[in-house]
Amino acid sequence: MGHVPVIDVAPWFDGTDRPGVARQVDEALQSVGFFLVTGHGVPTAARDAVRAAARTFFALPTADKQPYAVSVAGRGWLPPGVEANGYAEGTETPPDLKESYSVGADSRTAPLDGYWFQDNVYPDVVPELEVAIEDYLARMKTLADELMTICGVALGLEQDFFTRHTAHATHTMNINWYPPIAVTGAPEPGQFRIGPHTDFGTVTILDREPGKGGLQVWTEEDGWEDAPFVEGAFTINTGDLLARWSGDRWKSNRHRVLPPQAEAPDEDLVSLVYFYEADRDTVVEALQPPLGKANDYPPVVSADFLRERLDAITIG
DSSP: OTTSOEEEOHHHHSSSOHHHHHHHHHHHHHHTSEEEEESOOOOHHHHHHHHHHHHHHHTSOHHHHGGGBOOTTSSEEEOTTSBOGGGGGTOOOOOOSOEEEEEEOOOOSSGGGGTTSOOOOOOTTOTHHHHHHHHHHHHHHHHHHHHHHHHHHHTTSOTTTTGGGOTTEEEEEEEEEEOOHHHHOSOOTTOOSEEEEOOOSSEEEEEOOOOTTOEEEEETTTEEEEOOOOTTOEEEEEOHHHHHHTTTSSOOOOEEEOOOOTTSTTOOEEEEEEEEEEETTOEEOOOOTTTSOSOOOOOEEHHHHHHHHHHHTBOO
C-alpha cells in the first residue's frame, strides 16, 4: 500500500476500539494526509447507482448537456476546459481533461447563503440521477461528520470539537468523468485529468475506479506514488482548512489524476468526490502546541478561505 494506509473503521462504529481507530487516523493525517477506509457501512449499491446514472448523462451529445452548463462552484455540468486545478498551487497548466457534474448543500438559512447553498440542478433527460445523488449526499454527510468526530477524538479534544461547526456545513460533490483518449485527444505537455493540487475544505471522501490514468499522491520520500485501490473502500484526505485548523499537525497533501495513458486508450473512469467543509461563517483558529505546530495563522472565516481557492482554479 506504500505510504497510504488502510483503516478499518468498523471498530469505531461498533464501539469496540474507538481510541484505536482515532489513533490510526491521526497517524495517517500526520504522515501523508491520506488513508483508505473500510467498514464504513455505505452500501456499494448507493455508489453504483450514482455512477451508472452519471455515465448515462456524460454519454449524451454535447447539445443535450449544454443547458446544464456552469463554471466552477456552480451546480450542474462543468464542460471540458473550465477548470485547471494546478492553478491552486500557482502552477499554470492546460485545462484538466475531465467533465464534471456538480451538486451540493442546498438548504439556505440567510440571503448570504446564495453562493454556498445554490439550488441543485438535475437533468430531465436522466431522472434517475437526482434520486441516486440525493441518497448518496445524505450518506456522505453522515460519514463526513463521523470522520470529523474521529478527528476530534484523535486530538484528545471533545468529540464535537469540529462537528459543532458542521450543523449547516457547506459541501459539494463533483462527479468526475475522465474520458478516454478517443474523446480528449492526446494530452498537452503538463496536462492531467486533474492537475496537481491540494483540496480546500476539511475532509474529502472519494469513491474511485482503478485505472492506468488514476490518482497519485505526493510523498516526501519518493515523490509521486500511485494511490492504492481497495474494492469497496473510500479514499479520505485532509483539505487546506482542516490542516490549518490543526495548526499543521495534519497534512493537506498534493495529489493529481494522471492523463489518459497510451497503453489504455479506451479507459474512462468516473469518480465521486465529496468535499466537506464547515458552516459558512465558522471562524477557524489554528491550534497551537502541543496539539498543533507553532504557527502565526490569523483566524479565517471558512467561506472566505474557500472562495479564494475556488476562484483560483476557475478558467475564464
